[in-house]
Amino acid sequence: MEITRVSDSIFWIKNKNRILATVNLTPGTSVYGERLIKHGNKEYREWNPNRSKIAAAIYKGYKNIEIHSGSSVLYLGASTGTTVSHVSDIIGEKGVVYAVEISEEVGIPLVLLAEKRKNIFPIIYDAAKLEDKKNDIEKVDFIYQDIAQKNQIEIFIRNANLFLKSNGRGAIAIKARSIDVLKDPNEIIYESRKILEKRFKIEGSVRLDPFQKDHTMIFISNQK
């Protein structure tokens, strides 16, 4: 077994096939049924690109995921906590991830996950109205958004203005289908990029197919 480091706590494990994995923060437990791989004195959790968009971006060759050990992350659209659990692995015990999710039903596994992992801070609230939760969320190093809304770009910019540190980084997963079903996805991505360019510096963008259909992830940094 061959292990190559991508960045903090993210590794490529090459056995027969190359798989992406993060170091398990709570050894012995699998969060959503993913494979656990023991090597040396560490335990790794497989990070499936079909289920997690950040993993898909790394699989597609993007290396500079600026989430590090000890980072604080604002995660909008946390869902059941699949990706959040890996972000929690990466940032480690000193980091903080605010996991915002609107749906109560979906939020239940997220809260149960947060009980096991002390660095996950669940917030069951609308990501578009986080002004109300200003006192609960401190400024963060990284903002990640994965919500299927028509005005997702606007929501991202608004939250970055509110919560992103001046030297902070961010990433947004744009689902072209939820902005406009009938338009050409490439055109939507191009337009979204233009809007983001006005506010941020674009660090890179990755198309996530074949792992995620019609998705593109755009990485930004706050200084313009």
Place this chain on the structure above:
Amino acid sequence: MDNKKYIESAKKSIKKGLSVDDLIKRQIDAFDALNKSENLLFKTAYDLLFLYFPEAASLIKGKDQFINMTKKINEISYDEIASILKIDSESMGYDLPKEGKDTLSALIKEIDEIEKTKAVIEEKIENIMQKEYPNLLSIGEPILIARLIRLSNGVRKLSMMPSSKIQVLGAEKNLFSKGRRPKYGVIFSHPLVSNSKNPGKAAKTLASTISIAARADVISKKDIKDELMKRISKISKENQNGNYKG
């Protein structure tokens, strides 16, 4: 920093956010799962009967007839099946030993059991709706209303929807494909729509009625069943007359 405070407040908002709609959603999911497994079991049971008595099995059309017929049978035998279907008991099928017949009757028993469970779930959904959404229930079958709640993710969201969207709920796949736009979604299962000569028109009126009923149930909480009945009788009148003006 400790996340206990966050967990607590998240738990509170989850508790507050969950409603009877979530229960209805689970119930309709259970109903659909039963439906699926019933179909699967029916297919295997039917195939077994086909092996035993192909002449009889080929006469049976559909699940309902199969269940109705086999319910009456005490002991599976050529004579008994033949006498119900009024055919000759001479068969080219494989003469099943006792084990085979027992398997068949066990399958039939299971299908009957599922049928009963489905009826129970339907009744429970109806009871809940009687209490919570009486206006919606007055329009159609509890299963149809529950499906609409499932697809729209709650009655409050259903009430906020334009009725044109309610009309095509469940037909999202065709909605954005090339070609003709769908005229109805799950509300096609409503007899007023499926029996109409112009289902598109009937679906349109029915969807607007559902929208009004949902609003009455969620917002005003008034009983407007009479008004809804008037609208529905308008659809059935149009269906009878074949008059589709307006």
